[in-house]
Amino acid sequence: MTLPVLLVEDTASMSMLYETLLTRAGFGVDAVATAEGARIRFAEGHHPIVVLDMMLPDGDGLEILRDIHAASPTTRVIVVTGNTSVDRAVAAMQAGAMDFLVKPFEADRLLSAVTTAQAALEAGATPPLAAEAPQSGALTGFIGASKEMKDVFERLTLIGRSTASVFITGESGTGKEVAAQAIHDVSPRASGPFVPLNCGAIPSDLLESEVFGHLKGSFTGAVSDKVGAAMAADGGTLFLDEICEMDLSLQTKLLRFLQTSTVQPVGAVRPRKVDVRIVCATNRDPAAEVRAGRFREDLYYRLYVVPVHMPPLRMRGDDANLIATEMLHRFAAEEGKSFTRLSPDVRTLFRTHPWPGNVRQLLNVMRNVVVLHEGGEVTFDMLPLEIRQTLPGRVTAQVDAAPAASVTTDPVEALVGQSLADVERKFVEATITACDGSIPRAAAMLGVSPSTIYRKREAWGSSPE
Incomplete structure (x- = not known):
C-alpha cells in the first residue's frame, strides 16, 4: 500500500510530469503550485511524504519545510532545487529534509527518493532531525577538531x-x-x-x-x-x-x-x-x-x-598534532614501542609546517619516527631531515656550524647519505608536483606505467589518509 504524497511544484509541466510518474507507481498525489497552497493542503491532510520545490512564486521553500516539521515531525520531505542553489538544499537537509534532488534529474531519481521515504516510514525509522556538526572522530577514519x-x-x-x-x-x-x-x-x-x-x-x-x-571471450585475454x-x-x-x-x-x-x-x-x-x-x-x-x-x-x-x-592539512590549525598524537599511539602499539607524546618544539613545527603531502605525509613521518627510534617523547632530532629543515633557527645553526668544505652545489652530491629508497621517493613526488599532480603525466615523464607509481605511493603511505 502506497502513502499519499503532497507535491509542491510551481512549473506546470514539471508538476504534471512528477504527478504522472508517482500516480503510475501507485501513489496518491495532491499537487499545488504555491507556498500558500502547500500550507493549506498540508494542514488538511498532514501528508506523510512531501516533494517540495525550494523556489516558489509566493514564498520560501525552506520556510515551508520548517512549518511542515513543526506541525508533523515524522513527515519525510524531499526538496527539489536547481543547480545554482545547492547550498540551499544543504540548508534544507540541516532543517530536517530527508533527501534533495537537483534539477534536471531522471524520473527514476524522484521515484527512488519517494519509495525510500515510504520504506523508512513503514520501518518506523527515526526521522532526520536538524543536524549538528559531529565531534572529532565522529565519522569513521577522520581525526580533527578544527x-x-x-x-x-x-x-x-x-x-x-x-x-x-x-x-x-x-x-x-x-x-x-x-x-x-x-x-x-x-x-x-x-x-x-x-x-x-x-x-x-x-x-x-x-x-x-x-x-x-x-x-x-569478448576480447583477447577475457578468459572468464x-x-x-x-x-x-x-x-x-x-x-x-x-x-x-x-x-x-x-x-x-x-x-x-x-x-x-x-x-x-x-x-x-x-x-x-x-x-x-x-x-x-x-x-x-x-x-x-x-x-x-x-x-x-x-x-x-x-x-x-x-x-x-x-x-589541506596546513589550513587545519592544530589538527596536525591531534592526528600525529593519535597515530603515534597506534603505531607505537603496533611496533611495541613506548612513545606517548610529542615534544613542545615538535608540536610547534607540526602546527606551522606546510605539509605538501598533507595527512599522508604526516602519517609517513610518524611511522618513520616510531620505527627508527626509541623513547617516550618524540623529539625534534628524531624527525626526518626534510621536516627539521623547516623550523627556523634550528637547522640554520647546524648549517653554520658545518665545515665550509662540506658545502656543495652538485645536486647529486647533495643526495649522498640518504637511502636509495628516500631518493627515489623524493624524485617521484617532485615529478608528480611538476606535473600538477597528474599521475599519468608523471608516469610518462618517468618512463613507467601509472599503476607503478600508485603502487609505490601506496607502499610509502600504507596507512589510511
Missing part, C-alpha cells in the same frame, strides 16, 4: 542521507577516499557494498572492463566473465577516484550509465539495470579540466551535484 573539519563533518553527514551524486575535491593526501567511505557509512546504503576504483591507476584500454565488466565495479556496487556506492584521469571516450559511456542506470558489460548484448550512488574525487580543478577540453561538460554537471572540498 572549524574547517567540523564543517566537512557536518556536510558529509547531511549529504550521506541523500542519494545525490557527490564530487570531492582536494589536494593529494587530504583524505578524499576516507570522505567517500564516510558518506557511504552514514547513508541508507551503508549495508550495501562500497566499491572504490582508481581511474588513474588502470590503463585506459582496460578501464572500461574494470568499470562495466566483460563477458568471456568479469563483474565490473558498477555492477559490484549495486545497492551501494561506487567511488571513482581520480575521475579527471578518465579517457574522454569512456566518459561518454559513464555519462550514459548515469543517465540510464544500466550497465552493458563488454561483449554483452543487453544492458543490466543497477542501483548505484556515485561519489567521485579528483585532486585537480574539475572546472578547469572542462575548460581545457579534458573533461566533458555534460558529465561534469551530472556528477557535480554536491561538491565537497577537503581542506
Whole structure:
C-alpha cells in the first residue's frame, strides 16, 4: 500500500510530469503550485511524504519545510532545487529534509527518493532531525577538531542521507577516499557494498572492463566473465577516484550509465539495470579540466551535484598534532614501542609546517619516527631531515656550524647519505608536483606505467589518509 504524497511544484509541466510518474507507481498525489497552497493542503491532510520545490512564486521553500516539521515531525520531505542553489538544499537537509534532488534529474531519481521515504516510514525509522556538526572522530577514519573539519563533518553527514551524486575535491593526501567511505557509512546504503576504483591507476584500454565488466571471450585475454565495479556496487556506492584521469571516450559511456542506470558489460548484448550512488574525487580543478577540453561538460554537471572540498592539512590549525598524537599511539602499539607524546618544539613545527603531502605525509613521518627510534617523547632530532629543515633557527645553526668544505652545489652530491629508497621517493613526488599532480603525466615523464607509481605511493603511505 502506497502513502499519499503532497507535491509542491510551481512549473506546470514539471508538476504534471512528477504527478504522472508517482500516480503510475501507485501513489496518491495532491499537487499545488504555491507556498500558500502547500500550507493549506498540508494542514488538511498532514501528508506523510512531501516533494517540495525550494523556489516558489509566493514564498520560501525552506520556510515551508520548517512549518511542515513543526506541525508533523515524522513527515519525510524531499526538496527539489536547481543547480545554482545547492547550498540551499544543504540548508534544507540541516532543517530536517530527508533527501534533495537537483534539477534536471531522471524520473527514476524522484521515484527512488519517494519509495525510500515510504520504506523508512513503514520501518518506523527515526526521522532526520536538524543536524549538528559531529565531534572529532565522529565519522569513521577522520581525526580533527578544527572549524574547517567540523564543517566537512557536518556536510558529509547531511549529504550521506541523500542519494545525490557527490564530487570531492582536494589536494593529494587530504583524505578524499576516507570522505567517500564516510558518506557511504552514514547513508541508507551503508549495508550495501562500497566499491572504490582508481581511474588513474588502470590503463585506459582496460578501464572500461574494470568499470562495466566483460563477458568471456569478448576480447583477447577475457578468459572468464568479469563483474565490473558498477555492477559490484549495486545497492551501494561506487567511488571513482581520480575521475579527471578518465579517457574522454569512456566518459561518454559513464555519462550514459548515469543517465540510464544500466550497465552493458563488454561483449554483452543487453544492458543490466543497477542501483548505484556515485561519489567521485579528483585532486585537480574539475572546472578547469572542462575548460581545457579534458573533461566533458555534460558529465561534469551530472556528477557535480554536491561538491565537497577537503581542506589541506596546513589550513587545519592544530589538527596536525591531534592526528600525529593519535597515530603515534597506534603505531607505537603496533611496533611495541613506548612513545606517548610529542615534544613542545615538535608540536610547534607540526602546527606551522606546510605539509605538501598533507595527512599522508604526516602519517609517513610518524611511522618513520616510531620505527627508527626509541623513547617516550618524540623529539625534534628524531624527525626526518626534510621536516627539521623547516623550523627556523634550528637547522640554520647546524648549517653554520658545518665545515665550509662540506658545502656543495652538485645536486647529486647533495643526495649522498640518504637511502636509495628516500631518493627515489623524493624524485617521484617532485615529478608528480611538476606535473600538477597528474599521475599519468608523471608516469610518462618517468618512463613507467601509472599503476607503478600508485603502487609505490601506496607502499610509502600504507596507512589510511
